[in-house]
Amino acid sequence: MRDLDETDLEILQLLVSDARRPYSDIADVVGLSAPAVSDRVARLQEMGVINRFTLDVDRSQLWGGIPVLITLDVSSTGSSVGSIKEQLLDDGAVEHVFTTAEADLVIYARVQDNDIAGWLTDTLDEGAFDDFEVKLLAGVDWSPNLGGTEFALTCAQCGNTVDSEGTSTRIDGELYQFCCPSCESRFTEKYNRLQQEAE
Known part of the structure; x- marks a missing residue:
């Protein structure tokens, strides 16, 4: 699993400010090709960092x-x-x-x-x-911003931060992140055991 980097954060900030921004525009800002931006956005969705694209309606x-x-x-x-x-x-x-x-x-x-x-x-x-x-309320302002944000995926088993040594797996359609293969194995075994006991 590759670490998330500053380019990922920059792409996220651009999407937060305008979720309909074309990938070609984002590519010009971050210095990548449009297909590379598309791949990064797809990976951020797969990891669960991006949950959905939505509108901010007044x-x-x-x-x-x-x-x-x-x-x-x-x-x-x-x-x-x-x-x-x-x-x-x-x-x-x-x-x-x-x-x-x-x-x-x-x-x-x-x-x-x-x-x-x-x-x-x-x-x-x-x-x-x-x-x-x-x-x-006299007024409402909303200004989403990722300033000061650092990526910190958390291991589903032990709660430690997931780094480049980490793994991920999809169980029953849900994506889980792990700091190491042993945490992934322990989590999967526990999940399967609990599922069997529930049946």
């Missing part, structure tokens, strides 16, 4: 509603945080959901009226949250 131009930031105190007896996030992201009013270290959810949404409690009750399962706090 929702205020398309939908009404009041822009709010909601901090949701998730109930320990209700739905899981993952389930609540899915319910929120399925609602057209929600643009971003962040999870804090305390397992609270911070939600950026454009709610149609000022009845936040009613909207949350309609959107989420009963008992999903204990309390919430709302802040009215």
Whole structure:
């Protein structure tokens, strides 16, 4: 497995600023050919560094509603945080959901009226949250940037950083990175054992 380098980071930054930028334009900036850029982007996707290409839509131009930031105190007896996030992201009013270290959810949404409690009750399962706090937003700016980023793929087995000695393997359609062949072997054995026990 080849290490990721500064050229990969530069390609990522160019794609973050405009995901529709032609590979020929990127090639001119980074000093590679368009096919070489295409190969690098495909490898970044295969490694899971690039998950998807998307649009940054200014929702205020398309939908009404009041822009709010909601901090949701998730109930320990209700739905899981993952389930609540899915319910929120399925609602057209929600643009971003962040999870804090305390397992609270911070939600950026454009709610149609000022009845936040009613909207949350309609959107989420009963008992999903204990309390919430709302802040009215005057504006929202988003400026994705990879400045200061260093590549640090993590070994799925031991958590160490994956370097040029590392390996990767796809198990049941999911790509996993490993710092060494022995970690890959241990992980695969454990995965297969757990899968057999589950059946």
